[in-house]
Amino acid sequence: xxxxxxxxxxxxxxxxxxxxxxxxxxxxxxxxxxxxxxxxxxxxxxxxxxxxxxxxxxxxxxxxxxxxxxxxxxxxxxxxxxxxxxxxxxxxxxxxxxxxxxxxxxxxxxxxxxxxxxxxxxxxxxxxxxxxxxxxxxxxxxxxxxxxxxxxxxxxxxxxxxxxxxxxxxxxxxxxxxxxxxxxxxxxxxxxxxxxxxxxxxxxxxxxxxxxx
Amino acid sequence: xxxxxxxxxxxxxxxxxxxxxxxxxxxxxxxxxxxxxxxxxxxxxxxxxxxxxxxxxxxxxxxxxxxxxxxxxxxxxxxxxxxxxxxxxxxxxxxxxxxxxxxxxxxxxxxxxxxxxxxxxxxxxxxxxxxxxxxxxxxxxxxxxxxxxxxxxxxxxxxxxxxxxxxxxxxxxxxxxxxxxxxxxxxxxxxxxxxxxxxxxxxxxxxxxxxxx
DNA sequence: ACCTGAACACCGTTCAAGT
DNA sequence: ACCTGAACACCGTTCAAGT
Numbered sequence: 533x534x535x536x537x538x539x540x541x542x543x544x545x546x547x548x549x550x551x552x553x554x555x556x557x558x559x560x561x562x563x564x565x566x567x568x569x570x571x572x573x574x575x576x577x578x579x580x581x582x583x584x585x586x587x588x589x590x591x592x593x594x595x596x597x598x599x600x601x602x603x604x605x606x607x608x609x610x611x612x613x614x615x616x617x618x619x620x621x622x623x624x625x626x627x628x629x630x631x632x633x634x635x636x637x638x639x640x641x642x643x644x645x646x647x648x649x650x651x652x653x654x655x656x657x658x659x660x661x662x663x664x665x666x667x668x669x670x671x672x673x674x675x676x677x678x679x680x681x682x683x684x685x686x687x688x689x690x691x692x693x694x695x696x697x698x699x700x701x702x703x704x705x706x707x708x709x710x711x712x713x714x715x716x717x718x719x720x721x722x723x724x725x726x727x728x729x730x731x732x733x734x735x736x737x738x739x740x741x742x743x744x745x
Numbered sequence: 746x747x748x749x750x751x752x753x754x755x756x757x758x759x760x761x762x763x764x765x766x767x768x769x770x771x772x773x774x775x776x777x778x779x780x781x782x783x784x785x786x787x788x789x790x791x792x793x794x795x796x797x798x799x800x801x802x803x804x805x806x807x808x809x810x811x812x813x814x815x816x817x818x819x820x821x822x823x824x825x826x827x828x829x830x831x832x833x834x835x836x837x838x839x840x841x842x843x844x845x846x847x848x849x850x851x852x853x854x855x856x857x858x859x860x861x862x863x864x865x866x867x868x869x870x871x872x873x874x875x876x877x878x879x880x881x882x883x884x885x886x887x888x889x890x891x892x893x894x895x896x897x898x899x900x901x902x903x904x905x906x907x908x909x910x911x912x913x914x915x916x917x918x919x920x921x922x923x924x925x926x927x928x929x930x931x932x933x934x935x936x937x938x939x940x941x942x943x944x945x946x947x948x949x950x951x952x953x954x955x956x957x958x
Numbered sequence: 959a960c961c962t963g964a965a966c967a968c969c970g971t972t973c974a975a976g977t
Numbered sequence: 978a979c980c981t982g983a984a985c986a987c988c989g990t991t992c993a994a995g996t
Contacts, residue, residue, distance in 0.1 A: 554979060579969070588981040593971070650863070653923040696932055699924065703916040703933065710866040711912065719909055720916065727940030767960060792988070801962040806990070 558595050560585040566606050574603060574647030600664040603651065610641045611667035618674035627682040632725060634678050635701045638671075639717055642705040649706040656698055672698055688728040700724045771808050773798040779819050787816060787860030813877040816864065823854045824880035831887035840895040845938060847891050848914045851884075852930055855918040862919040869911055885911055901941040913937045 550558075564585035568576045578599065582592040596602040617637055621630040642649050655668035662668070672695060679694035701721060708717035763771075777798035781789045791812065795805040809815040830850055834843040855862050868881035875881070885908060892907035914934060921930035 551978065557980085577969070578971090589970090590972080590982070591980055594979075599970095650923065653920070692932075692936065696929070696936075699920055699929065700933055700936065703920050706919055707866070707912055707916050710863065716909070716912065719905075720913055723905065723909070723913065723940040724936055725940070726943045726945065727936040727938070730939040730943040732939065764959065770961085790988070791990090802989090803963070803991080804961055807960075812989095 554595075557585070557587050557591055560587065561592055561595060561602070562605050565602050569603070569606060569645045573645055574599075574651055578602075598663060600651075600662065603648075604664055604666060607644075607665065608667075610644070611665070611671065614638060614641055615667065615670055615674045618671075618678055622677060622681065626687075627678070627685040628687040628729075631678045631682045631688075631697075634675065635697075635721060635725075636718075638675070638698070638701050639705045639708070639721065642702060643708050643714075643717070646709060649702055649709050653699065653702045653706070656695070656702060689730070689732055691732055692728060697724075697728065767808075770798070770800050770804055773800065774805055774808060774815070775818050778815050782816070782819060782858045786858055787812075787864055791815075811876060813864075813875065816861075817877050817879060820857075820878065821880075823857070824878070824884065827851060827854055828880065828883050828887045831884075831891055835890060835894065839900075840891070840898040841900040841942075844891045844895045844901075847888065848910075848934060848938075849931075851888070851911070851914050852918040852921070852934065855915060856921050856927075856930070859922055862915055862922050866912065866915045866919070869908070869915060902943070902945055904945055905941060910937075910941065 561581065565581050568581045568584060572580075578592055579589055581602075582589045585592070592602075596605070614634075614637060618634055621634050624630040624633075642652060651664055652668065655662050655665040656672055665671075675698045676694035679688070679697050682688045683690040701724075704717040704720040704724070707720050708714045774794065778794050781794045781797060785793075791805055792802055794815075795802045798805070805815075809818065827847075827850060831847055834847050837843040837846075855865060864877055865881065868875050868878040869885055878884075888911045889907040892901070892910050895901045896903040914937075917930040917933040917937070920933050921927045
């Protein structure tokens, strides 16, 4: 009610929310985390990340209360990129080719480091905006647009939910991660895409007589 | 050369290799492990398993030097069952239906507890008989026979490796595990099976002119 | 021969003291 | 306001002592 409002507090406040050394430590941590996660996977030692960044473990926890907060920051740039790529591909002439390319890109970045696929899939499927992937909802939305466009163009069947397509791409990334064979992901995605192109199985079979009641 | 051979040593030796209390403790551990793994997943506390079995933690380690050894023992029965089921289904009239049913069963037992899909996939794909799943090779072999039969009957395309089909089924189980939605696994498997039924994508497209050299 | 549980090692997390 | 690292908690693993 009586709280005062300074004239230019609306946008300027977010620009320098922290001390210069704090900002620097934060950047060092994210850079170190990217290296260590890539080397050792998403369950790498946080102590090691702090050591490589040259800061105390307490500083890491101050900036990133949970492991997921740190992972989320590492993913931030590439998340923005994949969303931008989806918008770009919406303008491409072939809806099917656009979808295929985007799913390929999604797989590539989901496999950035070991353990990430597992961590992310829950977020794509769920509705809650988690700490691990604040952009996951936006990624799903962006991918959905590409799927719907391909469906409306009649290039893929329309009885499959867009979210399921994205989850299937994640499964492909997971296969690559597990088997250590990147081409396995490509083969799996190709199989799923062929399934998407196909006439649904229940339509190719003889029509079952409708059940009474 | 000079080693004596007792008259009936050939099969009897394996029957009582350990003391009665040791045997009992072993059984208690496997039973407790099954319960705890089901409740808490494949990374459940080993100390808790020992406690529930009513034995010291040292006894658990004596019988099962690694976590994988314990998991393997828990899976033993169902592994034998899925292999038997494959042989049974090889005699079923419809190769495609037989394959579908077997993959469904495989997914069901791969999702027995959280974290198992991940642990097993490496074994299906790899060649080494690991501690975690000594039967994985046999399961792959059994599944391969079902895939090959469906291919030879012309019910599914023959340019897909049988091992890839099994890995795809594992991916379906993984999706169910991650999203907590069992029907997601069914939908995903259905999509893959439609892909398997489909004419390969490169044959449905206009034939590309063969590249020179 | 087998069992037990204290002891050790490791890592994630917190928090009192310092700047 | 932020940083530091010792301290605490937790869990996996080993091994000397016991039966």
